Amino acid sequence: MIEPQKLVDYATSATTDVFSTMLGMELEVQASSLDPDFPTINDGVMALVGLAGSWTGAGVICCTAAFACKLCNQFIGTAVENVDEDVLDAVGEVANMIIGNFKTSIEEHVGALGLSVPTVIYGRNFTSRSIGQNSWTVVPFHCGGEVLEVRVCLAPAKEPTAPRAGYSHTSTVLA
Amino acid sequence: MDVLIVDDSAAIRKILRRVLQQAEIPLGQVYEAGDGVEAIESLKKQKVQLILSDINMPNKDGLQLLGEVKGNPEWKDVPVVMITTEGSQAKVLEAIQLGAVGYVRKPFTAEQIKEKLTGII
Numbered sequence: 001m002i003e004p005q006k007l008v009d010y011a012t013s014a015t016t017d018v019f020s021t022m023l024g025m026e027l028e029v030q031a032s033s034l035d036p037d038f039p040t041i042n043d044g045v046m047a048l049v050g051l052a053g054s055w056t057g058a059g060v061i062c063c064t065a066a067f068a069c070k071l072c073n074q075f076i077g078t079a080v081e082n083v084d085e086d087v088l089d090a091v092g093e094v095a096n097m098i099i100g101n102f103k104t105s106i107e108e109h110v111g112a113l114g115l116s117v118p119t120v121i122y123g124r125n126f127t128s129r130s131i132g133q134n135s136w137t138v139v140p141f142h143c144g145g146e147v148l149e150v151r152v153c154l155a156p157a158k159e160p161t162a163p164r165a166g167y168s169h170t171s172t173v174l175a
Numbered sequence: 176m177d178v179l180i181v182d183d184s185a186a187i188r189k190i191l192r193r194v195l196q197q198a199e200i201p202l203g204q205v206y207e208a209g210d211g212v213e214a215i216e217s218l219k220k221q222k223v224q225l226i227l228s229d230i231n232m233p234n235k236d237g238l239q240l241l242g243e244v245k246g247n248p249e250w251k252d253v254p255v256v257m258i259t260t261e262g263s264q265a266k267v268l269e270a271i272q273l274g275a276v277g278y279v280r281k282p283f284t285a286e287q288i289k290e291k292l293t294g295i296i
Binding site for chain 1: 183184185186187189190193231232233259260261262263265281282283284
């Protein structure tokens with residue numbers, strides 16, 4: 001078992017590291033919590049990265065469309081005010097770096113994990129659902145009046161398997 | 176020096192292109208590819224003197240690309256630097272054993288990239 005605080009600590013350090021190093025943005029970490037439900041966003045951007053190996057799960061970052069635009073502008077020097085392809089790509093890559101670094105830390109406890117390519121969702125009034133009964137560790141961050149949520153969910157795989165010969169880890173996780 | 180940037184993130188490709196332009200190196204053309212398959216197609220069309228590549232990409236990942244580059248007589252001497260979120264010792268070792276000359280973890284600063292390039296050039 002992994003101590004729940006470890007999930008919080010690794011998610012927090014990965015997020016603050018990415019934002020300070022590549023975006024030059026300081027985040028204020030807020031109290032973490034456990035949530036049995038997949039995030040439901042009414043209007044915003046969500047990026048999901050899958051994790052697989054002897055443990056399986058996923059990491060998600062969620063924010064408003066406005067914050068996603070600000071993130072993109074800081075990341076690649078654009079001046080966008082509406083979500084476009086650049087914004088979706090930037091949010092996806094930020095999620096990739098946060099969950100990727102989280103993965104590197106958690107591997108010390110659970111062994112090697114594969115990382116999927118990010119999936120980014122943008123819209124209004126949408127709901128989402130993950131199949132399974134594991135809770136999500138939620139770590140909120142405040143930045144300039146906006147909220148970024150980082151969620152991770154990880155549990156032992158029911159049937160742990162090694163990647164098949166000839167396939168890389170990324171090809172065996174979520175497409 | 177002509178460079179090929181390989182990453183499925185357009186944002187990272189933009190950032191690396193900007194870093195290359197700001198670095199004190201004799202920069203020629205900068206080519207981009209979104210995955211290992213596109214990278215191989217690019218290498219068949221134009222010569223480069225440096226490859227910067229991510230590892231986790233769809234279609235053909237960075238380690239598969241690295242293996243193909245080092246296994247091709249035309250490309251085997253092109254230095255390849257991995258720029259990736261993968262931080263496990265096993266992955267770093269695998270990349271070095273396949274022939275990567277450098278490994279930079281994401282997130283990175285412009286200075287880290289420039290320092291790595293200086294060491295190679």
